Amino acid sequence: MKSVPLTFIVSSLLLILAACKTPPAPPEVEQAKTQENDLWRAGAPVYAAEDYANYLQSLRFAKDRLIKEKAKFGWFRDYEEIKANYLVVLAEGDAILRKVKEEKELKSRDVSGRLALLRDRIGKLKKVSLTMNENAPVRRNLAQAEVASQEVEILFRQEKYNGLAEKIKMIDLYVVQAEETFFSILSRYADEAQVEQWRKWANETIAESRKKGGAAILVNKLERTLSLYRKGKLLAVYEIGLGKYGLSDKLYAGDEATPEGKYRVVKKLANSRYYKALLIDYPNEEDKKHFSQAKRKGLIPPRAGIGGLIEIHGGGNDNITNGCIGVEDKVMDQLFPEVGLGTPITIIGSLESAERLLASLRKSI
Amino acid sequence: MKNVIKVLVLGVFVMSLFTSCAKQPTQEINDAKAAIEAATKEGANIYAADELKKLNDDMTAAMDEVTTQGKKFFKKFGTAKEMLVKVKTDADALKATIPAKKEAAKNAALTAQQEARAALDEAKALLEKAPKGKGTKADIEAMKADLKGLEDSFPQIQAAIDQEDYFGASNTAASIKEKAVAVSDQVKAAIEKVKGKK
Numbered sequence: 238m239k240s241v242p243l244t245f246i247v248s249s250l251l252l253i254l255a256a257c258k259t260p261p262a263p264p265e266v267e268q269a270k271t272q273e274n275d276l277w278r279a280g281a282p283v284y285a286a287e288d289y290a291n292y293l294q295s296l297r298f299a300k301d302r303l304i305k306e307k308a309k310f311g312w313f314r315d316y317e318e319i320k321a322n323y324l325v326v327l328a329e330g331d332a333i334l335r336k337v338k339e340e341k342e343l344k345s346r347d348v349s350g351r352l353a354l355l356r357d358r359i360g361k362l363k364k365v366s367l368t369m370n371e372n373a374p375v376r377r378n379l380a381q382a383e384v385a386s387q388e389v390e391i392l393f394r395q396e397k398y399n400g401l402a403e404k405i406k407m408i409d410l411y412v413v414q415a416e417e418t419f420f421s422i423l424s425r426y427a428d429e430a431q432v433e434q435w436r437k438w439a440n441e442t443i444a445e446s447r448k449k450g451g452a453a454i455l456v457n458k459l460e461r462t463l464s465l466y467r468k469g470k471l472l473a474v475y476e477i478g479l480g481k482y483g484l485s486d487k488l489y490a491g492d493e494a495t496p497e498g499k500y501r502v503v504k505k506l507a508n509s510r511y512y513k514a515l516l517i518d519y520p521n522e523e524d525k526k527h528f529s530q531a532k533r534k535g536l537i538p539p540r541a542g543i544g545g546l547i548e549i550h551g552g553g554n555d556n557i558t559n560g561c562i563g564v565e566d567k568v569m570d571q572l573f574p575e576v577g578l579g580t581p582i583t584i585i586g587s588l589e590s591a592e593r594l595l596a597s598l599r600k601s602i
Numbered sequence: 603m604k605n606v607i608k609v610l611v612l613g614v615f616v617m618s619l620f621t622s623c624a625k626q627p628t629q630e631i632n633d634a635k636a637a638i639e640a641a642t643k644e645g646a647n648i649y650a651a652d653e654l655k656k657l658n659d660d661m662t663a664a665m666d667e668v669t670t671q672g673k674k675f676f677k678k679f680g681t682a683k684e685m686l687v688k689v690k691t692d693a694d695a696l697k698a699t700i701p702a703k704k705e706a707a708k709n710a711a712l713t714a715q716q717e718a719r720a721a722l723d724e725a726k727a728l729l730e731k732a733p734k735g736k737g738t739k740a741d742i743e744a745m746k747a748d749l750k751g752l753e754d755s756f757p758q759i760q761a762a763i764d765q766e767d768y769f770g771a772s773n774t775a776a777s778i779k780e781k782a783v784a785v786s787d788q789v790k791a792a793i794e795k796v797k798g799k800k
Contacts, residue, residue: 383751
């Protein structure tokens with residue numbers, strides 16, 4: 238009879254022991270581990286550094302509580318509070334993941350927007366640089382800007398947005414340098430007094446054509462046009478090519494600039510190296526005066542001469558001359574019978590101040 | 603009396619056994635930490651970031667195990683030791699792979715640099731051969747300026763290589779090469795344009 242209660246007691250104890258077996262850690266523990274890896278891979282240490290650091294602290298706290306709980310005898314472990322801690326961590330992690338995603342999208346939009354703007358500026362500058370022969374320094378800067386923008390593109394594809402700010406700054410620097418060079422070349426064309434003188438020359442030339450009933454030629458360097466007048470009336474406008482530094486005023490031999498001034502045809506060459514040619518009387522008295530002044534001031538090489546043999550010739554309008562004005566052969570065919578010896582040929586920079594042009598370029602660039 | 607002594611000796615033996623098992627694996631911890639640091643110093647954070655992250659996670663797990671056991675009445679650091687030894691072994695193995703990865707990145711950068719150089723030289727040679735006649739002279743001058751700009755960017759590759767920024771060097775080289783090839787294509791088109799006019 239005594240063995241019955243003993244058996245009962247032993248059985249009850251075994252039952253209690255079985256019921257109090259070590260409970261497993263909550264699944265949130267493993268979930269948090271995976272989540273932490275996901276956050277790291279997503280770039281949380283970079284895109285949400287502060288939040289990620291706080292998250293790691295919360296995770297550490299939860300882990301420490303778990304460790305404390307695990308240190309207890311299995312029967313006394315209770316993971317309810319631990320589970321709650323981990324749920325907080327998981328919620329925090331989810332919020333960071335969303336933030337990282339948003340931050341990346343924001344950076345992606347920002348970078349692609351800035352890159353598109355810069356590329357647009359590069360494209361416009363490249364296009365306008367083709368209208369001037371003095372474009373070498375501009376294009377050098379633009380080529381460097383393009384290399385840097387290509388690098389940004391590569392990093393962008395790799396989603397490495399954070400290293401891009403410096404590169405974009407570099408592109409901007411190259412583009413600004415190109416713009417400044419471009420604008421400095423054109424600055425003379427924005428000088429109102431200079432433009433006024435060009436206008437005066439143009440008006441005098443057209444007036445002479447009207448008065449004498451003859452032909453006159455007006456060359457506009459900025460517009461790259463040659464206008465043919467008869468009796469003061471405009472007959473035709475042709476496209477032209479200029480010297481390598483055609484937008485500059487010719488000062489001495491070999492500067493590859495195209496002279497500005499009032500000239501006359503002194504020779505008609507029916508068989509020129511460049512199809513047909515009209516030789517003008519460069520240098521005129523004004524040119525000689527400028528040359529002497531520049532020489533005295535040491536602005537030109539000591540041995541340099543003033544140069545000459547400036548012509549309007551055939552051979553095409555998109556080539557680079559040594560200072561002459563190039564036109565298509567068919568244009569020479571049209572000019573040749575219209576123009577005689579002594580016909581006025583006036584070469585000007587522009588009829589309008591480039592200030593407006595520069596302003597619009599600055600705005601568009 | 604003899605029995606009492608026997609029990610005492612056995613007691614001391616059992617106690618010492620527990621004590622020896624309860625010792626924190628300080629040496630293993632230091633070794634594992636040093637091994638991770640060495641791998642990082644070698645460049646694992648650049649050339650094997652994922653593997654380094656895993657190592658650090660394993661180290662944290664091992665340290666958590668050490669802390670867990672440290673709080674227990676009957677401390678058993680066997681598992682923690684095993685974990686720490688594995689971390690050290692893995693870190694050493696990772697460190698050993700870095701020089702090869704670094705070398706591969708360096709070689710890739712050098713190859714990219716050579717390719718960029720070749721592309722630049724080819725574009726220059728093409729420009730020299732291009733007929734500077736009607737309709738092409740201005741284009742050629744513009745392209746020469748473009749190539750000069752690429753030449754100006756070229757030293758950036760070597761600068762990046764010198765700073766062991768091999769990925770950056772490869773990117774710069776690839777960009778220069780692409781632009782140089784574009785110039786070559788333009789030159790070829792210009793040559794064709796002239797041929798077509800003849």
